[in-house]
Amino acid sequence: MTLPRRTFRTCRPSRSSSGVLDAERTVCSPAKAVAQRLFGQAGVFRSCLLFGLCLVLFVFGVVDVQEAESAMMPRRQQGILTGMPFMANITPRTFVDDAGRKLYIAKAPSRVVSLAPSITEMLFALGLDEQIVGVTELCDFPAAALSKPKVGYARHNLEALIALRPDMIVAPQEFLRSDVVAKLEELKIPVFLMDAKTVDDILMQIQSLGKIFNKTKVSDEVTGRMRERIAAVAKQIAASNKKRVLYVLNSHPLITVGPGSYIHQMIGLAGGINVAHGAASPYPTLSIETVLQEDPEVIIFPVGPVESVPKSEQNEWNRWSSLSAVRHRQLREVSSDALNRPGPRVVEGLELLARAIHPEVSLSDNAAPLP
Numbered sequence: 245m246t247l248p249r250r251t252f253r254t255c256r257p258s259r260s261s262s263g264v265l266d267a268e269r270t271v272c273s274p275a276k277a278v279a280q281r282l283f284g285q286a287g288v289f290r291s292c293l294l295f296g297l298c299l300v301l302f303v304f305g306v307v308d309v310q311e312a313e314s315a316m317m318p319r320r321q322q323g324i325l326t327g328m329p330f331m332a333n334i335t336p337r338t339f340v341d342d343a344g345r346k347l348y349i350a351k352a353p354s355r356v357v358s359l360a361p362s363i364t365e366m367l368f369a370l371g372l373d374e375q376i377v378g379v380t381e382l383c384d385f386p387a388a389a390l391s392k393p394k395v396g397y398a399r400h401n402l403e404a405l406i407a408l409r410p411d412m413i414v415a416p417q418e419f420l421r422s423d424v425v426a427k428l429e430e431l432k433i434p435v436f437l438m439d440a441k442t443v444d445d446i447l448m449q450i451q452s453l454g455k456i457f458n459k460t461k462v463s464d465e466v467t468g469r470m471r472e473r474i475a476a477v478a479k480q481i482a483a484s485n486k487k488r489v490l491y492v493l494n495s496h497p498l499i500t501v502g503p504g505s506y507i508h509q510m511i512g513l514a515g516g517i518n519v520a521h522g523a524a525s526p527y528p529t530l531s532i533e534t535v536l537q538e539d540p541e542v543i544i545f546p547v548g549p550v551e552s553v554p555k556s557e558q559n560e561w562n563r564w565s566s567l568s569a570v571r572h573r574q575l576r577e578v579s580s581d582a583l584n585r586p587g588p589r590v591v592e593g594l595e596l597l598a599r600a601i602h603p604e605v606s607l608s609d610n611a612a613p614l615p
Contacts, residue, residue, distance in 0.1 A: 337349050337350055337351075339436070339452060339455070339456060341417075341436045341437045341438065342417055342437055342438050342439040342440075342445070342449075343417050343437040343439070345437065347434045347435075347436060349412065349434055349456055352456065352457045352458040353375065353410075353411045353412035353434075353456070353457065354375055354411060355375065355377045355408070355409060355410045355411050355412070356372065356375050356376055356377065356410060356411070356412045356413070356414060356457075357376075357377060357378035357379070357395065357405060357408055357410040357412075357413045357414070358376060358378070358379045358380070358383065358414050358415075359380055359395070359397070359400065359413065359414065359415035359416065359419065359420060360380065360382075360383075360397070360414075360415065360416045360419070360438075361379075361380065361382050361383045361384070361385065361550075361581075361585050361587070362416075362440075362585040362586045362587035363414045363415070363416070363438060363587070364376070364379045364380075364383040364385075364389050364587075365385055365386070365389075365585065365587035365588055365589060366449065366450050366453055366587050366588060367414070367453065368386050368388065368389065369450070369462075369466050369587075369588040370450070370453060370454055370457060370459045370462050370463060370466070371459065371462055372457055372459070373388055375457070376389075376392055377392070377393065377408050377409070377410060378392060378393045378394070378395050378405070378408040378410065379392045379393075379394065379395070380394065380395060380396065380397040381394045381395075381396070381397060382397050382550055384549070384550070385581065385589075393408060395408070397419070400419075400420065400421070400424055402424055402427060402428075405424075405428070406431065406433075410433060411433070411434075412433070412434050412435075412436065412456075413428065413433060413434070413435045413436070414435075414436045414438065414453070415435060415436070415437055415438070416437070416438055416439065417437040417438060417439035418439065420435070420437065425437075436452075436456070440506050440586040441504055441505065441506060441526070442506050442509050443474070443506055443509055443510060443513070443590065443594075445506065445586075446506065446586045446587065446590055447467045447470060447471070449586075450463050450466055450467050450588065451463045451464070451467055454466075466588060470588065470590075470591045473591040473594070473595070474513065474591060474594060477513065477514065477594055477595055477598050477607070478513060480598075480605060480607050481514070481515040481598055481602055481605055481607075484515050484602050484604070484605055486515055486516060486517050487515065487516050487517065487541040487542050487601055487602070488516070488517050488519050488538060488539065488540045488541045488542070488568075489511050489516035489517060489518055489519065489540055489541070489542045489543075489544060489601060490519050490520075490535060490538070490540035490542070490543045490544065490569070491507060491511060491518070491544045491546075492543060492544065492545050492546075492553055493527065493546070493553075493584075494553070495553060495557040495560065496557075497529050498529060498530045498531070498532070498535070499527055499528070499529055499530075500518075500519075500520045500523075500527070500528060500530055501518065501520065501526065501527060502518070502520045502521070502523030502524070502525055502526055502527065502528045503521065503523060503526065504525065504526035505526035505527060506586055506590075507583060507584075508520075508521070508526070510583070510590070510593065510594050510597060511597065511601075513594055513598075514594055514597040514598040514600075514601050514602075515598060515601050515602050516542065516597075516601045519534075519535065519538035519539075519540050520538075532564070535564075535567070536564065536566065536567065539566075539567060539568050540567065540568065540569050541568045541569055541572070541574060542569050542574045542576060542600065542601050543561060543567075543569040543570075543574065543575050543576070544576050544577075544578055544597070544600055544601075545558050545575065545576070545577050545578070546577075546578055546579070546580035546583055546584055547577045547578070547579070547580055548579055548580035548581045548584075549581075550580070550581070551580040551581075551584050552580060558575060558577075561575060576600035576601075577600075578593065578596045578597055578600050579592070579593060579596055582596060583596070583597065595607060
């Protein structure tokens, strides 16, 4: 089929409403309409006809090839496959740790090192006994942790870590030095940092590890039981009056817990009011004058084989006879392993804390014990 030559010879540059020549509309509309009809009917031969027609029109100097192509091909909708660069960074195996660092872990690690007792307990609770190839010398629960190869806790030996050939390390953010993290990253050993500031953070960490190790069903079961026990404690003490509580981490100087610490939140969940609720840091130092002014009704001392406030230091509080806790003999001990380790057993710590604050309430045993 041959196009009538007069169709092109009668074309003139079009003008805009202001009378100025419009350079982008020099193609006459009849020619474009004919081309559109041709390509609409061509079907399978569209590409060949497009090339041939554009070549003819280009020879006559009437139609710009690029404009003809754009007229025949619908414009791609923006934002479907292009224009969304953030999509390139999102994959099912990308995880963000508590330091805000993105880690891409292609598959579930088969050799993991834990650098904190609470993390070790999380990994065992998820059933990862065989994958754990190293723990710290403070990791003593469950019993199986005692037989694992040991590395340092506060001071980490880089050579010892590398010798364990881990394909992942899970560590507390506050103890792992930045230079050690940088060196491990150079060696392509991913380091997942954890820092729990609330009880919810602990639950989320367990679920994150469940996703990393393809143990989501187990992690959901563990955190589900933990939530049940937390709810049970809240229900049983709901009718009790809240009591002022001082939690003693250290006696000389006097260090306690404040906002930003998960133990601060646990005191509230256990029916208490933390006397350091106005502190500016998670682990503030208090003066005895502040304590006397706040007048705690209960003083809590964490005790255990690793972290403990000695009995001699506990007895020193008896000199402050004006304190309500001393007058009513409400100096209480709780397990430091259960309370000071932000792991699965923290719900046991919550139950112990509630009993220490509210001995008048008979707290029943809650859900089945955690793994």
